[in-house]
Amino acid sequence: MFSKLFRPVAENSYKIENRFASSQTAVLKSIIKNEPSGPSVKTDIPGPKSIELMDQLKKVYNLGATQYIVNYEKSIGNYVVDVDDNILLDTFTQISTMPIGYNHPALLEVFKDQQNIKSLVNRPALGVYPGMDWPKRMENILGQVSPKLPKITPMMCGACSNENAMKSAFIAHKMRDRGGKEFTSEEKNSSVMNQRPGCPDLSILSFKGAFHGRTVATLSCTHSMYIHKLDIPSFSHWPIATYPLYKYPLEENKRENDEIDRKCLEEVEELIDKNKKVCPVAGVIIEPIQSEGGDNHASPEFFRKLQEICKKNDVALIIDEVQTGCGPTGKFWCHEHFSLPHPPDIVTFSKKMQMAGFFHSDEMTVQQPSRIFNTWMGDPGKTILLETIIDVIKTQNLLDQVERSGKRMYSGLQQLQNEFPELLHSLRGRGTFIAINAHGTNLRDAIIKNLKKNGVQSGGCGHEAIRHRPALVFQEHHVDIYLDILRKVLRDLSESK
Amino acid sequence: MFSKLFRPVAENSYKIENRFASSQTAVLKSIIKNEPSGPSVKTDIPGPKSIELMDQLKKVYNLGATQYIVNYEKSIGNYVVDVDDNILLDTFTQISTMPIGYNHPALLEVFKDQQNIKSLVNRPALGVYPGMDWPKRMENILGQVSPKLPKITPMMCGACSNENAMKSAFIAHKMRDRGGKEFTSEEKNSSVMNQRPGCPDLSILSFKGAFHGRTVATLSCTHSMYIHKLDIPSFSHWPIATYPLYKYPLEENKRENDEIDRKCLEEVEELIDKNKKVCPVAGVIIEPIQSEGGDNHASPEFFRKLQEICKKNDVALIIDEVQTGCGPTGKFWCHEHFSLPHPPDIVTFSKKMQMAGFFHSDEMTVQQPSRIFNTWMGDPGKTILLETIIDVIKTQNLLDQVERSGKRMYSGLQQLQNEFPELLHSLRGRGTFIAINAHGTNLRDAIIKNLKKNGVQSGGCGHEAIRHRPALVFQEHHVDIYLDILRKVLRDLSESK
Numbered sequence: 001m002f003s004k005l006f007r008p009v010a011e012n013s014y015k016i017e018n019r020f021a022s023s024q025t026a027v028l029k030s031i032i033k034n035e036p037s038g039p040s041v042k043t044d045i046p047g048p049k050s051i052e053l054m055d056q057l058k059k060v061y062n063l064g065a066t067q068y069i070v071n072y073e074k075s076i077g078n079y080v081v082d083v084d085d086n087i088l089l090d091t092f093t094q095i096s097t098m099p100i101g102y103n104h105p106a107l108l109e110v111f112k113d114q115q116n117i118k119s120l121v122n123r124p125a126l127g128v129y130p131g132m133d134w135p136k137r138m139e140n141i142l143g144q145v146s147p148k149l150p151k152i153t154p155m156m157c158g159a160c161s162n163e164n165a166m167k168s169a170f171i172a173h174k175m176r177d178r179g180g181k182e183f184t185s186e187e188k189n190s191s192v193m194n195q196r197p198g199c200p201d202l203s204i205l206s207f208k209g210a211f212h213g214r215t216v217a218t219l220s221c222t223h224s225m226y227i228h229k230l231d232i233p234s235f236s237h238w239p240i241a242t243y244p245l246y247k248y249p250l251e252e253n254k255r256e257n258d259e260i261d262r263k264c265l266e267e268v269e270e271l272i273d274k275n276k277k278v279c280p281v282a283g284v285i286i287e288p289i290q291s292e293g294g295d296n297h298a299s300p301e302f303f304r305k306l307q308e309i310c311k312k313n314d315v316a317l318i319i320d321e322v323q324t325g326c327g328p329t330g331k332f333w334c335h336e337h338f339s340l341p342h343p344p345d346i347v348t349f350s351k352k353m354q355m356a357g358f359f360h361s362d363e364m365t366v367q368q369p370s371r372i373f374n375t376w377m378g379d380p381g382k383t384i385l386l387e388t389i390i391d392v393i394k395t396q397n398l399l400d401q402v403e404r405s406g407k408r409m410y411s412g413l414q415q416l417q418n419e420f421p422e423l424l425h426s427l428r429g430r431g432t433f434i435a436i437n438a439h440g441t442n443l444r445d446a447i448i449k450n451l452k453k454n455g456v457q458s459g460g461c462g463h464e465a466i467r468h469r470p471a472l473v474f475q476e477h478h479v480d481i482y483l484d485i486l487r488k489v490l491r492d493l494s495e496s497k
Numbered sequence: 498m499f500s501k502l503f504r505p506v507a508e509n510s511y512k513i514e515n516r517f518a519s520s521q522t523a524v525l526k527s528i529i530k531n532e533p534s535g536p537s538v539k540t541d542i543p544g545p546k547s548i549e550l551m552d553q554l555k556k557v558y559n560l561g562a563t564q565y566i567v568n569y570e571k572s573i574g575n576y577v578v579d580v581d582d583n584i585l586l587d588t589f590t591q592i593s594t595m596p597i598g599y600n601h602p603a604l605l606e607v608f609k610d611q612q613n614i615k616s617l618v619n620r621p622a623l624g625v626y627p628g629m630d631w632p633k634r635m636e637n638i639l640g641q642v643s644p645k646l647p648k649i650t651p652m653m654c655g656a657c658s659n660e661n662a663m664k665s666a667f668i669a670h671k672m673r674d675r676g677g678k679e680f681t682s683e684e685k686n687s688s689v690m691n692q693r694p695g696c697p698d699l700s701i702l703s704f705k706g707a708f709h710g711r712t713v714a715t716l717s718c719t720h721s722m723y724i725h726k727l728d729i730p731s732f733s734h735w736p737i738a739t740y741p742l743y744k745y746p747l748e749e750n751k752r753e754n755d756e757i758d759r760k761c762l763e764e765v766e767e768l769i770d771k772n773k774k775v776c777p778v779a780g781v782i783i784e785p786i787q788s789e790g791g792d793n794h795a796s797p798e799f800f801r802k803l804q805e806i807c808k809k810n811d812v813a814l815i816i817d818e819v820q821t822g823c824g825p826t827g828k829f830w831c832h833e834h835f836s837l838p839h840p841p842d843i844v845t846f847s848k849k850m851q852m853a854g855f856f857h858s859d860e861m862t863v864q865q866p867s868r869i870f871n872t873w874m875g876d877p878g879k880t881i882l883l884e885t886i887i888d889v890i891k892t893q894n895l896l897d898q899v900e901r902s903g904k905r906m907y908s909g910l911q912q913l914q915n916e917f918p919e920l921l922h923s924l925r926g927r928g929t930f931i932a933i934n935a936h937g938t939n940l941r942d943a944i945i946k947n948l949k950k951n952g953v954q955s956g957g958c959g960h961e962a963i964r965h966r967p968a969l970v971f972q973e974h975h976v977d978i979y980l981d982i983l984r985k986v987l988r989d990l991s992e993s994k
Contacts, residue, residue: 053627053629053631053632054632056632056633056636057627057631057632057635059636059647060632060635060636060639060647060648060649061632061635061648061649061650062648062650062862062863062864062866062869064863064864064865064866064867064868064870065624065625065866065867065870066624066625066626066627067625067626068626069626069627069628069629069631069632070621070626070627070628070629071628071629072615072616072619072621072628072629073612073615075619080626083629094619094620094621094622094625094626094872095622095625095872096872097620097622097872097873098619098620102619103615103618103619104618107618108614108615108618110618111608111614111617111618115570117605117608118569118570118600118605119569120608120617120878120882121600121601121604121605121607121608121882122569122572122591122595122599122600123591123594123595123851124567124569124591125591125592125594127562127563128562128563128564128591128592129563129564129565129566129567129577129591130550130554130563130566130567131566131567131568131569132550132566132567132568132569132580134554134566135550135551135553135554135557135558135566136553138554138557138558139553139556139557142557150556150557151557151558151559152557152558153558153559156653156654156657157653157654157657157871157872157873158871158872159657159660159712159871160653160654160656160657160712163656163712163713164711164712166713167711167713167729170728170729170730171727171728171729173728174727174728175728183723183727187723187727188723188727189723191723191726191727191728191731192705192720192721192722192723192726193720193737194717194720194726194731194732194733194735194737195731195733196733198723198726198727198728199726199727199728199729199730199731199733200728200730201730202728202730203730208689213871214661214664214869214870214871215656215657215660215661215712215713215714216660216663216664216712216713216714217712217713217714220691223689223690223691225689225867226680226684226685226686226688226689226695227865227867227868228867228868229688229689229691229695229696230668230671230680230684230685230688230695230696230868231667231668231670231671231672231688231695231696231697231699232664232667232668232696233667233696233697233698233699233700233732234688234691234692234696235691235730236691236692236693236696238691240690240691350872351872354620365559366559366561367559367561368561368724369559369561369562369724370561370562370722370724370725371561371724371725371727372559372711373561373562373711374654374655374656374710374711375591375592375593375594375654375655375847375848376594376654381617381878385617385618
């Protein structure tokens, strides 16, 4: 199926104009109407108009991470268009937050409804005064996509969702300890002054390489890059276990990788045991794929055994699906790939879901008011968008599309890894949530830079991974365009080496 | 001016039907068209339809704090309408987040614009790929309402804004310590594992009675109520100073209150000194009025001297204007009442501002990317609403309206406090951001409950305060309606005592 795409091409015959010949026909099958037939790069990126606006923005704003200025009106489907009219095929989608691409017609339709507009302009305190549509909307989301958990708590962003998931684990732990007894006066009085026993020594166990957010407590569970953490005080005694880092390809390294699993799980148990007397572990927080830390995968067996350890020790298992959730792995939740015997205690979400929050068990549902709480408790506008997104994913079978596009991308990247072993290694992924490593950070950064020059917006993670985070509407012909451009970039880099 | 309203009325002649006679004429001057002429209560609250929907919601959601279900379509201006068609005059406005009332026509107009709709459906990562309208929007907001600070960092909610304000203070402190030197390898490596020196022992000084959010680190600065804090681990060594708690009326207790100021400031200095060797204070976080902790006010002199202490000790002054910002005190920012000789280092905002974030000095602007950062870095849809809100506030002179309504409310409450000294005391406030205490929590709760029965949505804070948080479109005739109902409630309670 890749014969045309991967047939060796004499360097000189490779012309930009012909690059999309094969995809021109495929465009006819496009899910998204009016998508361009391929990328088109007219200026340096950032181009002159981007630079002008960035200079303006620099005066009022920290611009450190800004790449260029987007024309969100013109962007469409899988193509992001910048203010200099460069059209980029987007495999990164706003750090993985655009599930059905730019300006999807179903989403544009949503706010033609006057009632939905009223949901935008009346900022409700949903924990105290929910609107009349709220019960149905919450039921609908739970009914359609909850990972078998009965309750939902909406929040505003991924970090806050993880903060409140951790708080739920702490509260559940202490409620169990308390065995139905009332809070003591000592607990009440000491808590107000940040002291024991009201504010107890409890911990969350996290993993090396993890990313769970940039608020202070989620940073204590984040260990992907020093730049996120430097100079910020931390809960220095919260235990940090080793996340399995496998050798690839998996099928050639099974014995070794199984041994890695065994050792990591042993460490988790040891850390839980060791902390029992000093600072008990109330929860384990883990990503199904470490998505900022380098797209590090752990096996389904690892997760099943981790859950077993958590259950045995009365520790809440918090699965952070902020980046993996909402379909990119080919299942709605990545942890569905693991066939866990029980649902996790808490599953947190944000990004592609537009709204943030967490699903949780009854045990993780805090009974008293004001404990897991804030002013807004979610956002009706984002919830309406999510409902539409879920509808589009279901009616258009986009999870199947992810599977098909993912397979095509995986095989294509495998072929490129075989052709350019001096550049690429360790291909891995689920659905289109695929990563491949370059040999070193500099090379990885050069690939990403050259992809952009040639019309592809991509992203890195960890020290040397290229991570793919396309929308769920990224189809086979988009894969072909991407692979075709990547091949050119790799060939150029290989020749210049 | 209150002669009609406060003329003693024989109990029997007090009729519900006549209650709004005086305000009927005033309605003609209403800023908001189509507002009801007054509240109307038809059922218990929650009524049967609310209860039905709450039962439905209870299955999927922690309902602990929910009061009733709102019909956001029918709610208008200063009136919140519930699903049972009860119409309540709203002095609480969704925990103080609705600056220009329900369904304001200017806000409903905003999303008729197709370009603004596109801002809603394309979830941008604003730190990396801002839209072409973003520089102008940020400039516009800064130019119009920044409290003399040159930079803005948008966030998603109040707690995240405070988390990142605190992080900015930590980073600025360490950058100053480092004196331009690069991070050491030891700092980099230790930070990833939550250890010193990369994750240093630094603290934020907060005040007893303060509320800065419910994430774990902002909870370490929150001391208003034990229920927020119980069972959550805390930074137990962060210093907590005493917030001045004045005797009222202020004019009769000046000497005593000045002494309170002096003692509190002395304590702040002592705590900063004491912590210098153990866990230096990088920032002081303070509300201009402690808004959850009981509407506790501190004097302008207190704030000026606090800033002096901060400057002397190289400590960042973070003013948390999440609840006080956006006009309710009669100035756009409450701390403008204090005539500080310099702007604060950081001012955080959320709630009425619709978008969240913080304004900051150049010194508090973190240079490196990814340190003060997250995926979304704000929300274009909320920013567009804020721009419209600022426009309405300016063109309709709503800050003057707040002054006028505030004065009327203050005098009216003063009169009621004089009439019912066995029920009320310690009236205080700025603009319409006014509170009055009841003698004890039970009485306060009874007043709030009875206000609701009689058509007023109000709110409490601290242990015995009734806090007023009306919208900026709360006019003199709304004040009259409110005071009239409050008088009835107080009279009934007084008689039943």
